[in-house]
Amino acid sequence: MIIINNFIEYKAFEGQMVGFSDWHTIDQNQINRFAEATLDDQWIHINKERAEKEGPFKSTIAHGYLLLSLIPYLWKQIAEVRNVKMEINYGIENFKFGQAVTVGSDVKLQATVKSVTDLRRTIKVVVEAKLLIRNQSKPAYTGDVIFLYHFLEENNR
Template sequence: MSKLTITSFDDFAKYEGEELGVSDYHTITQVQIQKFADATLDHQWIHLDQERAKTESPFGNTIAHGYLTVSLLPYLWSQIIEIKNLKMQVNYGMEELRFNQPVLVDGAIRLRAKLLSLKNLRGIAKAQIEVVMEIKDNKKPAFNGVVTFLYHFND
């Protein structure tokens, strides 16, 4: 499926209830995990100490922070859809976020997105998107949930 281009509320509304697409895979490296740990001050050994993780972790290696995978939503979302003719986009919320499976270091993830609903709030488009962060070669996703974006289209 190719990247969608949306330019208006009416254009977006055509996709209500439909899968919008799937991003490319992104590999999460130990360097990226370390940078995320430094940025968030979350230096738990299960993310950073590869030798200890090999012997003490039930996963046999370091794992990405769950919130690291969530933080990749905007990057992967931009591979699925391009919203044009905007004044502004606002991240409004996230509901029903469930972490299902850890992402091992050097694991590849991709985003699958479906437009659950689109509402017109006095000229602002409120889009609720079902998101599933899939892990390559794994039946269980890293997480799933519903994100809400507000799109302020130009007139």
Template sequence: MDKVIIGSYEEFSAFDGKLIGISPWLTITQDQINQFADATLDHQWIHIDPEKAKSGPFGKTIAHGYLTLSVAPYLWQQIAEIRNLKMMINYGIEKLRFNQPVVVGSEVRLKAELESIADLRGVTKAQLKITLEIKDNPKPAYVASLVFLYHFES
């Protein structure tokens, strides 16, 4: 699927209330999980001990919920290329619920819909409903609303 190209408030607003796109699949590896554990100082065995995790509730290690959230900006960039920008700010996350653990080796992808858009005196405030889907699992890892501020060039 080709990336959506967005270069202005007007182009972005054309997606209001609509699906913008779905990213390619991304495999979550044990190496990613271990690096995230090191970066966040969260070394709980359910994440980093594959041997112990075999007898745990999921049969394998699972990704940190915040690791799966942290890949959202990368996956969003696989869906949309935002051009003509002075600056972009991650403004917030709303309504985040982790619904399903992501076991190591799972493939995930992001579905992004534009929930709302506003022009705040020349700054575009875009609220995206994102769903992190897990391949071959009917239940998503999470659903959330990401809020971005885009400062487009005039």
């Protein structure tokens, strides 16, 4: 895990692949809870029998947005950003889903810090997020996430 205390330390990682999260298993309970929370109860996600019989993956699959929602959790396993009074999930850009994630699959995040910009004391960080699937050559997705950080004043530089 990398530790970042201020803008200058963050800037030092610009352009670097900074690491991987731990593996996280996508289980049916997590998929079902996400379906309930988002009102997205499409059968390919929650109906095991139908998915096995009619689905192209012969299994239920995780929602794409469930996989995206894991980014903050998995990112915190890669980087600990300290001395922050506020952190904002600002946006996502250029995301492409490359492969479905079937129930029981293990996934992990690979992160590359693409850019670190000081916008008048608000630090904008663009991280390329790639969600890898164990024993698969294609990632589940690749795209950029944007975080905004407000460091404590004495740690801003």
